[in-house]
Amino acid sequence: MKQTRVIKSSLHSPRLVLVVPAFPKLSETFIVNKFLGLLERGWDVHVVCSHSDPKDWKAFPQLNSHPDIRSRVHVTWPQSPRWLAGLLMIPALLRGFSCSPDAAWKYLKQGFKQFGWDIFRRYYLDLEVICLQPDIIHFEFGSLAVGRTHLKNLLDCKMSVSFRGYDLNFVGLDQPDYYNEVWKKADACHFLGEDLWQRAQRRGCPPDMPHMLIPPAVDLDKFPIIERPSSEVLGTREKPLKILSVGRLEWKKGYEFALSAMKILQDQGLVIEYRILGEGEHRTALEFACHQMGIKENVQFLGALPHDQVIQHLGWADIFLHSAVSEGFCNAVIEAQAMGLPVVTSNADGLGENVADGVTGFVVPRRDPKALAEKMVLLAENSYTRKSFGLAGVERVRRFFTIETQLNAWEEFYGNLL
Amino acid sequence: MDRNIQLRVLIVGFGTSEVTFLNRLVKGLAEQGVHVTVSSPKRKVIDRFPKGMVDWLWAPRWHGSGLVRIFHMLLMLCKGLPSKRLKWLREILNSREKIRDKLAALHRYLPFLRGRWDAIYFPWNSTAVDYIDLFNLGIPVVISCRGSQINIRPHRQGQEVYGVLLKQTLEKAAAVHCVSEDILVNAVGLGLDPEKAVVIRPAVDPAVFSSVTEQCQNNPIKLITIGSLVWNKGYEYLLMAVKLLKDRGAIAELHIIGEGSESSRILFTAQDLNISSQVVLHGKLSPAEVIQQLQQSDIFVLSSLSEGISNAVLEAMSCGLPIVTTECGGMREAVQDGVEGFVVPLRDPESMAEALQKLALDPDLRKSMGRAGRERILADFNSQSQIEAFVNLFESVRVNETN
Numbered sequence: 001m002k003q004t005r006v007i008k009s010s011l012h013s014p015r016l017v018l019v020v021p022a023f024p025k026l027s028e029t030f031i032v033n034k035f036l037g038l039l040e041r042g043w044d045v046h047v048v049c050s051h052s053d054p055k056d057w058k059a060f061p062q063l064n065s066h067p068d069i070r071s072r073v074h075v076t077w078p079q080s081p082r083w084l085a086g087l088l089m090i091p092a093l094l095r096g097f098s099c100s101p102d103a104a105w106k107y108l109k110q111g112f113k114q115f116g117w118d119i120f121r122r123y124y125l126d127l128e129v130i131c132l133q134p135d136i137i138h139f140e141f142g143s144l145a146v147g148r149t150h151l152k153n154l155l156d157c158k159m160s161v162s163f164r165g166y167d168l169n170f171v172g173l174d175q176p177d178y179y180n181e182v183w184k185k186a187d188a189c190h191f192l193g194e195d196l197w198q199r200a201q202r203r204g205c206p207p208d209m210p211h212m213l214i215p216p217a218v219d220l221d222k223f224p225i226i227e228r229p230s231s232e233v234l235g236t237r238e239k240p241l242k243i244l245s246v247g248r249l250e251w252k253k254g255y256e257f258a259l260s261a262m263k264i265l266q267d268q269g270l271v272i273e274y275r276i277l278g279e280g281e282h283r284t285a286l287e288f289a290c291h292q293m294g295i296k297e298n299v300q301f302l303g304a305l306p307h308d309q310v311i312q313h314l315g316w317a318d319i320f321l322h323s324a325v326s327e328g329f330c331n332a333v334i335e336a337q338a339m340g341l342p343v344v345t346s347n348a349d350g351l352g353e354n355v356a357d358g359v360t361g362f363v364v365p366r367r368d369p370k371a372l373a374e375k376m377v378l379l380a381e382n383s384y385t386r387k388s389f390g391l392a393g394v395e396r397v398r399r400f401f402t403i404e405t406q407l408n409a410w411e412e413f414y415g416n417l418l
Numbered sequence: 419m420d421r422n423i424q425l426r427v428l429i430v431g432f433g434t435s436e437v438t439f440l441n442r443l444v445k446g447l448a449e450q451g452v453h454v455t456v457s458s459p460k461r462k463v464i465d466r467f468p469k470g471m472v473d474w475l476w477a478p479r480w481h482g483s484g485l486v487r488i489f490h491m492l493l494m495l496c497k498g499l500p501s502k503r504l505k506w507l508r509e510i511l512n513s514r515e516k517i518r519d520k521l522a523a524l525h526r527y528l529p530f531l532r533g534r535w536d537a538i539y540f541p542w543n544s545t546a547v548d549y550i551d552l553f554n555l556g557i558p559v560v561i562s563c564r565g566s567q568i569n570i571r572p573h574r575q576g577q578e579v580y581g582v583l584l585k586q587t588l589e590k591a592a593a594v595h596c597v598s599e600d601i602l603v604n605a606v607g608l609g610l611d612p613e614k615a616v617v618i619r620p621a622v623d624p625a626v627f628s629s630v631t632e633q634c635q636n637n638p639i640k641l642i643t644i645g646s647l648v649w650n651k652g653y654e655y656l657l658m659a660v661k662l663l664k665d666r667g668a669i670a671e672l673h674i675i676g677e678g679s680e681s682s683r684i685l686f687t688a689q690d691l692n693i694s695s696q697v698v699l700h701g702k703l704s705p706a707e708v709i710q711q712l713q714q715s716d717i718f719v720l721s722s723l724s725e726g727i728s729n730a731v732l733e734a735m736s737c738g739l740p741i742v743t744t745e746c747g748g749m750r751e752a753v754q755d756g757v758e759g760f761v762v763p764l765r766d767p768e769s770m771a772e773a774l775q776k777l778a779l780d781p782d783l784r785k786s787m788g789r790a791g792r793e794r795i796l797a798d799f800n801s802q803s804q805i806e807a808f809v810n811l812f813e814s815v816r817v818n819e820t821n
Contacts, residue, residue, distance in 0.1 A: 173685045251649065251683050260765060284574055285649040288724065291573040292764070301575065325654075326686060366690075367658060 014418055015044040017134035019144055022051040023073055024060050030216055030331075031140060032060055037407040039069070043414070047073045048128045074128040085124060092127050099131040107154045114150065126151060136160060136417055142167030142179065149185035158417045162190045165328025165349055168199045179203055188417055190214055192329040193350030212413045215353065216329050217406035218397065222307070223338040225394055226315040228387070234318055235270035235380040242273050243376065244317035244341075246310060246332040247324070249280030249301070254346060256289055258323035260369035263293040265376060272298050274321075277313060279304040314339045318386065319379055324348045325366050334401050337361070337393030342386050344375045360393035426453040427812055428475065428535040430552065431545025432463055438705070439620055439729055440541055441466055446805035448472055452812065457529060477529040480522055491525055498531030503555065507531065510551045527551060536816040537592075543567040546587040547580060558592035558815035563605045565597070565726035566650065569747065572608055585609035592815040595808075597726040598748020616811055619751065620729050621804035622736045622795060629738030629792050630713045638669045638696075639778045642715035642739075644708065644730040645722070647678030647699075652744065654687050656721035658767035659774060661691040666771070668778050669696065672719075675711060677702045712737040716784060717777050722746045723764060732799050735791030740784045742773045752799070758791040 016038065024032045031047075038045045052075045063069055077092065079085055096104035104123075107130055111119035123130070126148070129137060134157050139145040142163045152159040161182060172178025179200075188210040191197040201207055235241040243262075247253045255276065265272050276286075276299070283301065290296045305313070314320070320336035322345040329350035336343055343361030345351045346368075357363040362378075364371035379386050399405075427447065432440065448454050448471045456463055457475040464474045476497075478490045501507075510527055514520045530552060540546035540561045553559050572581045588594060588610040596602040596617050606612050641660070645651045653674065660672050674684065674697070681699060688697040703711065712718070718734035718741050725747035732752060735741060741759030743749045744766075755761040760773035777784050 169690075170682055170686055173682070173689060251654070251680070256654075256765070282649065284570065287574050288570045292723070325690065367654075 013042055013044045014135040014414070015046070015132065016136045016138060016414060017046045017048055017129060017132050018138050018140055019129070019148075020047060020049045020140045021144065022053070022056075023047050023049040024052075024056050024063060026056065026059055029060075032063065033217070033219070033403055034407070034410060035072075036062060036069075037403060038410060039072070041407060041411060043411075045072065046132050046134070048076065048132070049073070050076045050079075074132070076125065076128050079125065089120065089124060092124050096123070096127055096130055100133050103130055103133050103155060106156075111150065111154050122150065130155065133157075136414055138162065140164075142182065143171045145182045145186070146172070146178065147181075149181045152185050152187075158187045159185060160188045160190065160413070160417060161186050163196050163200055164192055165196065165326065168196055168203060169326045169349070177204070179205070183209065188212070188413065190413060192216060193353040195349045195353065196328065199349075210416065212409060212416075214406060214409045214413065215350070215401060216331050216334060217401050217403045218331065218334050218338055219403060220338060220398065223311065223314075223335050225338075225340045228318070228340070228390065232383050233381055234383075235265075235272065235377075237271050240271040240273045241265070241376070241380045242275075242316060242318045243321050244275050244277070244313055244319070244336075245321050245323070246277045246313075246336075247322070247330075248278045248304075249276070249282045249286060251282050251285070252324060252326045253278075253282075254323040254325040254348070254366060255282070255286050257325075257346075257367055257369045258321055258372065259286065259289045259293060259295065259299065261321075261323070261372035261376065262295050262299065264369060264373035266295055266298065268373075268377070270377065270380060274299045275302055275313060275317070276300070277302050277305050277310060310335075311339075314341060317341060319344060319376060320361075321372070321376070322346065322351065323366075323372060324351065327351055329354055334397055338397040338401075340390035340394050342379055342389035342393065344372055344379065346372075356392070356396055360389050360396050424451060424453050425537070425809070425812055425816065426455070426535045428455045428457065428533070428538045428557075429541065430457050430477075430538060430549055431540050431542050432456045432458050434458065434460055434463060436466070442623075442801065443541075443805070443808065444472060446801065447808060450805055450809050452809060455533065455535065475529055475533065478525075480525050487521075487525060491521075491528060494525075494528035494531075498528055501531040503531050506551075506555060509554070523551070530555065537812045539812070540587075543584055543587065544571075546591070547583040550583060550587060550590075553587065553590040558817060559587075559590065560593050560595060560811060560815060561587060561591045562595045563597065563601050563610075563726070565601070565747065566724060568601055568604050568608065569724045569726070570650070581608070593811055595811060598751050600748040600751070601726050616807075618804060618807045618811070619727060619748070619799060620732060621799050621801040622729070622732045623801050624736050624792070624796055627709060627712070627733045627736035627795075629736070629788070635781060636671070636714075636716055638671050639717065640671050640673060640715045641717050641719050641774065642673045642675070642711060642734070643719050643721065644675045644734075645720075645728075646676045647674070647680045647684060649680060650722060650724050651676075652721040652723045652765070653680070653684050655765055655767050655770070656719060657684065657687045657691055657693065657697065659719075659721070659770035660696060661693050662767055662771035663774055663778070664693060664696070666775060668775050670774065670778060671696050671698065673698045673700060673711060673715065675700045675703050675708060708733075709737065712739060715739060717742060717774065718759075719770070719774065720744060720746075720749070721770065722749075725749060727752060732795060736795040736799075738788040738792045740777055740787035741791060742770060742777065744770070752794070753791075757787070758794055759787050 020031055035045055077088055136158045139161045145161045183205050191213050262274050290299045320341040320343045322333050324346055325348050327348045333354050337360050343355050345355050345363055346366035347363050348366045352363045355361040355363055362375035444454055455473040455475050457477040459479045461474050464472045510523050511520050514523050535557055538557050538559045544567050546561045594615045596615055602615050663670050688694045712734055718739040720728055720731050720743040727748035741753050743753050744764050745761050753759050762769040762773050
């Protein structure tokens with residue numbers, strides 16, 4: 001990738017600051033895509049993060065294509081050890097007042113009324129954002145916005161927040177008013193899908209909150225469509241049914257229910273091969289489940305694999321299976337559809353919007369091994385359905401989940417804010 | 419064998435965290451006149467027992483700076499010499515190739531240079547594997563097989579070495595204690611000779627876990643379960659059963675006592691199934707609070723995927739609670755389906771919900787099953803006979819001094 005990127009942004013284009021925990025991250029490629037895409041489209045985008053590992057930069061050659069890009073990523077100053085942060089306070093004040101004296105002064109003056117002396121601690125943490133004087137500050141995960149909503153008033157900017165699954169499903173569940181300040185202050189919210197938007201309302205988000213549903217996207221060039229031989233019935237000794245799952249080995253992915261489904265298939269006499277790509281702390285539980293159910297021979301745990309090998313396995317499989325009990329939207333399922341694989345998935349969170357039920361795959365209730373097994377049998381017996389689901393999947397991804405579509409949506413989202 | 423000569427037992431792998439049933443066993447043995455020595459890095463483990471009841475053998479951990487480790491070794495050497503076991507130690511050192519391994523082995527086995535015991539007892543398979551060279555000391559060894567170290571660990575990928583060593587320890591042991599018939603069968607599958615296996619089931623003190631005369635009638639019905647919040651306990655399936663129960667019109671309150679890494683899984687699942695208001699996570703409670711909670715509950719439920727045999731179920735039975743348990747490990751040996759409660763298949767929320775519903779709708783059934791459970795404990799699981807069985811086990815492996 002040797003293309004030079006043209007940075008069109010001028011002094012007059014609105015300045016957007018994206019707040020993330022770490023940048024760039026392999027598991028959060030979508031943020032890199034969003035950052036570069038909006039930059040190309042003329043937005044003055046900056047990223048503020050608390051970690052940035054030089055090793056990770058190497059994984060993203062597109063980030064190194066223009067020297068300007070590096071200067072748009074800002075790492076906040078160290079917060080621990082405490083004494084170091086204390087020592088750096090003076091340089092922090094100097095930096096703030098030399099970068100943007102008005103903004104820094106206003107931040108401290110107004111903030112002092114609100115927070116008292118604590119404003120200096122906040123100032124230190126917010127320094128990079130203050131220096132940037134954003135028009136819009138966007139928190140890429142809901143939990144990042146908690147405790148930082150004061151930025152909106154003190155910097156006189158717009159504030160928007162992304163909710164991607166984990167933040168609504170797990171964070172602060174034991175505190176009913178965890179997101180209250182965010183619901184009060186945010187100018188707009190972004191959700192990966194309808195389901196998360198509903199969940200947000202159940203957690204107190206007002207129904208009139210300006211919001212947009214923007215699903216994840218995939219880079220189609222990286223996922224070749226694979227022609228599959230249209231053999232008749234699968235699941236026999238000569239032609240076993242090949243099933244693939246991709247995702248970290250965590251309880252959230254509901255693999256135990258997938259394994260129970262495999263047991264049902266095996267008991268029905270189907271010959272199957274099930275491969276799971278991914279690694280995680282739930283592996284012990286899953287290996288034990290395989291042993292206990294007597295399906296060890298037909299299940300392979302292949303660990304976390306690099307992209308090109310994942311593609312190979314996607315090409316190998318007849319069916320993509322996703323059994324999650326909690327899942328923001330799931331890129332792996334989009335990628336499977338992009339490669340023409342029929343999908344059997346649970347209805348956790350955004351998965352029911354990701355897969356068109358009965359068109360590109362089957363969506364069944366979560367925690368229901370019988371339903372998973374039933375749909376897999378249906379696909380195994382029916383080569384026409386497999387084929388047509390696969391084709392419809394490719395079509396669906398081209399229509400709804402391309403980076404183009406996603407960037408258009410982001411432009412609309414931020415355009416509405418200004 | 420002469421029962422008049424005091425029996426001396428060394429316990430290796432006692433651990434620093436409190437394990438109630440081990441504490442009870444050690445105390446029981448000491449009360450029966452057995453001279454118990456516990457090896458541990460910290461002296462405070464013996465403070466759990468009345469003063470002078472149990473002896474302590476210092477076995478420091480292999481950590482700290484190099485100087486600290488050398489200092490520890492010198493101290494142990496001073497305490498251990500003169501010793502008749504130097505040949506044994508030399509053989510251990512010769513069997514290690516790298517100098518680092520030699521030092522680690524030296525550090526590990528120096529505490530055992532002196533001291534006379536009639537038996538060495540490993541309460542856990544993993545410690546037996548860690549201290550495998552103690553089997554060559556000429557002292558008979560007894561190992562306990564309890565649960566996941568037999569049922570789960572050997573079946574994981576990458577645990578082949580553990581499997582081999584486990585087999586060696588089971589072969590070399592003079593006797594092997596299993597907490598249930600089920601564990602025995604599994605251990606035999608891993609290389610245990612059934613001839614030297616003895617099943618001694620865990621026991622409870624019926625005076626401590628007493629039943630209240632007037633069983634309470636809660637509305638909504640109160641389910642209780644006790645155990646660490648980890649995957650082995652299958653809580654997600656339990657929550658699904660509670661949800662099914664709700665769908666059938668029987669609202670039940672579920673009280674979970676224990677702590678662990680999966681509390682967020684339970685919180686999320688309860689919220690996802692829309693039963694948050696019915697689920698109470700108590701965290702870890704004191705033994706007295708646990709008993710109080712048991713006495714205030716209607717049904718004890720165990721959703722485990724793997725167990726040796728659950729102490730919590732036995733304690734609940736002792737308190738007179740009817741049981742709903744999965745068919746895991748040795749649970750059938752304590753609970754007979756339809757007598758002390760119900761035994762349901764693994765990973766099967768529907769069957770579990772059905773069993774819970776039967777009990778929830780029928781106070782008389784709860785009462786009669788609870789009573790049957792209490793009687794079962796008094797007959798088959800009381801602590802006195804358990805301690806005697808252990809004393810007999812150690813006596814049976816003892817080698818006559820004159821030989």
